[in-house]
Amino acid sequence: MREPIAKARPREATEPVSNPGKGCATFQRFTGDPLYPGKRWSEEGPLEFPPAPRECVPGYLPSTVAYCRWFWEKLEPEPGRIDFGMIEGALAKARAQGQTLEVRLMPFGSWDQPPLPGWYRDRYATKPYLPDWPGAKTWIEPDYDGNEYFETWGRVIAEFGRRFDGHPDLESVDAAFIGPWGEGAGNPREKSVDRFFDLYAESHPKTPVLANIDGYQLESGIRRGCGWRCDCFGDLRGSKHATGKPYLDWNHTYEAYPQAIGRAGAGEAWKRRPVVLETCATPRGWRHDWYAGPEDLDLVLKQGLKFHASVFMPKSCPIPPEYMDPLAKFCDAIGYRFVMRQGRWEAEADRGGTIALELWIENTGCAPAYRPWKLAARIGDTVIPLDADPREWLPGDAIIDRTIKVPKEMAAGETRLSVGLIGEAGPEVRFANEHADPAGWLPLGSIRIS
Numbered sequence: 309m310r311e312p313i314a315k316a317r318p319r320e321a322t323e324p325v326s327n328p329g330k331g332c333a334t335f336q337r338f339t340g341d342p343l344y345p346g347k348r349w350s351e352e353g354p355l356e357f358p359p360a361p362r363e364c365v366p367g368y369l370p371s372t373v374a375y376c377r378w379f380w381e382k383l384e385p386e387p388g389r390i391d392f393g394m395i396e397g398a399l400a401k402a403r404a405q406g407q408t409l410e411v412r413l414m415p416f417g418s419w420d421q422p423p424l425p426g427w428y429r430d431r432y433a434t435k436p437y438l439p440d441w442p443g444a445k446t447w448i449e450p451d452y453d454g455n456e457y458f459e460t461w462g463r464v465i466a467e468f469g470r471r472f473d474g475h476p477d478l479e480s481v482d483a484a485f486i487g488p489w490g491e492g493a494g495n496p497r498e499k500s501v502d503r504f505f506d507l508y509a510e511s512h513p514k515t516p517v518l519a520n521i522d523g524y525q526l527e528s529g530i531r532r533g534c535g536w537r538c539d540c541f542g543d544l545r546g547s548k549h550a551t552g553k554p555y556l557d558w559n560h561t562y563e564a565y566p567q568a569i570g571r572a573g574a575g576e577a578w579k580r581r582p583v584v585l586e587t588c589a590t591p592r593g594w595r596h597d598w599y600a601g602p603e604d605l606d607l608v609l610k611q612g613l614k615f616h617a618s619v620f621m622p623k624s625c626p627i628p629p630e631y632m633d634p635l636a637k638f639c640d641a642i643g644y645r646f647v648m649r650q651g652r653w654e655a656e657a658d659r660g661g662t663i664a665l666e667l668w669i670e671n672t673g674c675a676p677a678y679r680p681w682k683l684a685a686r687i688g689d690t691v692i693p694l695d696a697d698p699r700e701w702l703p704g705d706a707i708i709d710r711t712i713k714v715p716k717e718m719a720a721g722e723t724r725l726s727v728g729l730i731g732e733a734g735p736e737v738r739f740a741n742e743h744a745d746p747a748g749w750l751p752l753g754s755i756r757i758s
Contacts, residue, residue, distance in 0.1 A: 314655035314725075316752040318648045318741040324370075324636050325740045329408060329479055329582075329679060330643025332369035332635070333621040339364060339371050339405040341624070347593045349623045351414075351421055351489060353378035355394050357401040367626040369636055373479055374402045375586075375621050377412035377489070379422040383464055387427050390467050399477045410584065410619070412482035413468060414490045415461050419445040421488070432456040439493055447488060452496030461485060462507050469511025480516045480582060482537060483508045483529055491539055492522030501528045509533065516581045516678060521565060527572040535581030536574055538565060540588035541620075542608045544598045560588060561611065569615070578616035578675050579702060582643075585617045590625040591635065605631065609638045616675045618643035645673035646701065646729070647740045651752040653725060658758050660716040663687075665694075667708040667727065671701045672740065681729045681737055683708065686749055687757075688723040690715055691730070698729060698737075718757055726751045 324331075334341070336353055340360030344350070353376045364370045376398050384390050395411065402409040416424045424434065433454060436446045450457040465485075472478055484490020485504045501524055508517045509532045519529025521538040529536065538560070546557025569575055577583070589597070599605060612620065620639055627635060649668040657663045665685060676699055683696040696708050726749040729737035735748030744750045 312655045314653055314753050314755075316651045318651075318739070318743065318750060318752070320647050321740045321742050324640035325645070325738055326370050326372055327644070327737050328372050329677070330372070330618045330673075330675075331620065331639040332371045333373040333375045333410065333584075333619050334368075334371045334407070335375050335586075335621055335624040336377070337624040338374045338401050339407055341365070343368055344623065344625045347590050347596075347625060349590070349625055351377070351379075351417055353382075353394060354398065355382070357397040360405065362405055368624065369627065369632070369639055372407050373410060373619050373621075374398070374405070374407045375410040375412075375584075375619075377414055377482070377484075379417060380413070380415045380428075380461065380464065381422050381425045383413060384425060387431075387460070390464060392468065392471060395468070395472065399472075399475060403477050408477050408479040410479045410482070411468075411472075412484050412490060413464060414484050414488075415450070416447070416488060418488040419447045423448055424450060428460060432460070437487075437494065449487065449494055452486060452494055453500045458500070458503060458507075462504070465504075465507055466511045469508075469515075472515070473512045474514035478515050480518050480535065480584070481508070481512055482518050483520065483525065483534065486523075486525060489539075491520050492525055498524055498528070501525050505529050505532050505534070518582070518584060521568050521574075526568055526574055530572050530574045530577050533581065535577055535583055536569075537584035537586065539586045540564075541585035541612065542591070542594050543588035544594070544604055544608065546598075561608065565611070565615075578618075582618040582678050583615055583675070584619040584621065585612055585615070586621045587623055591622050591627050591631050592625060595628045595631065605634060609634065612638065613641060613674050618675050618678070641673060643673050643675050644671055644677040644698070644701070644737075645740050646670075646698070646737070647672050648727065648750055648752075649705075651725075651727070653752070653755070655754070656756045656758065657714045659714055659718050659720065661714050663712045663714060663755065665708075665710050665712055669701065669706045669708065669739075671703050671706065674703055676700065676702050677737070679731075681731055684728055684730045685712055686724075686726040686728065687712070687714065687755060688718065690718060691734075693730070714757065720757050722754050722756050724751060725753055725755050 487493030518537045519534040540560040543560035728735035
């Protein structure tokens with residue numbers, strides 16, 4: 309760099325920074341909607357989308373992601389007549405609330421929830437299934453290995469992809485085709501699982517597809533470039549004890565998730581596709597039913613960071629007051645968190661000339677960004693995209709060393725230099741630094757144009 313050189317070291321933000329596609333998610337709800345009371349929620353997705361304020365309701369965390377799921381009987385009430393009106397309504401509501409939408413389409417629910425569509429049960433082979441957990445009741449499931457199921461449920465998957473893949477407000481799509489809620493309680497052959505994941509991959513080349521963590525489906529999905537999700541994050545059943553000795557009951561935290569990730573070779577998937585954690589029950593249930601003390605919550609949240617999660621979904625149920633602060637810090641830490649550590653640039657330039665710019669950006673989060681935002685410099689009001697891809701910024705340091713061309717038409721005099729992470733309409737991601745302007749640009753200093 310030629311002299312004189314200017315330098316800036318913006319102060320890191322001390323409060324959580326809300327950014328797209330990461331942090332806490334709402335469930336079957338959107339920012340501003342009322343929470344579910346108590347510890348219960350609904351598996352049936354919304355069909356109406358009344359307006360709501362954009363402010364977070366008391367007892368929940370700010371959210372830039374909404375998660376909704378719908379059953380097949382609502383999506384295809386008659387064979388061949390697929391209705392995605394609720395998807396369109398949810399995408400519009402998410403945008404209005406400053407959120408993007410994660411979606412799951414489910415073939416059927418548990419014994420007390422919507423079954424396979426009546427027209428499917430009338431036409432095609434089904435069978436009873438009795439799960440092996442205590443108190444379970446029989447439900448009716450399809451023949452997962454039959455062509456009829458693949459062709460009928462597969463046409464819903466394919467049509468959804470045709471209509472919505474790459475939609476700017478669609479954050480991710482769950483792969484769901486086995487068992488209640490599509491979460492895996494069933495016994496299809498491996499080649500049938502592979503067939504469905506091939507269909508998801510073909511139908512969604514742009515929007516990330518997430519494989520559920522249970523069974524062979526995780527391995528199949530990971531081989532096809534999927535991210536992954538789990539639906540029982542935080543499960544420590546059996547952790548409360550009065551004798552001073554911890555119980556050794558089975559739970560997902562100890563007996564399922566670390567083992568499944570290792571067996572499926574999913575430990576590196578977060579580098580290219582997101583990881584989503586849905587709570588087992590709700591945080592209120594954790595507090596009152598399972599956890600013996602703060603050390604249990606601390607263990608669970610450390611696991612979430614180790615999994616390199618981007619989204620935490622506590623089912624839009626009230627969060628215990630004593631959990632609000634640790635969960636807010638957790639949601640700030642998961643996903644990407646870009647801190648501008650230092651900027652160095654030539655402080656004088658001629659119109660039509662160049663400026664050397666070096667940026668040190670640290671991703672203090674636990675995952676990269678997954679959307680194609682652009683790093684840009686702004687000199688005065690002129691925005692100059694830089695050749696740098698934030699999707700490549702894994703946790704740790706990124707050094708951006710570029711030469712910027714100064715437009716010939718730029719006015720002479722002192723002007724401001726700022727940086728931002730932009731989409732089509734301007735900055736969309738905020739650096740985790742203090743003093744960003746309202747639009748999201750982070751000021752570094754000044755440049756004198758001659």
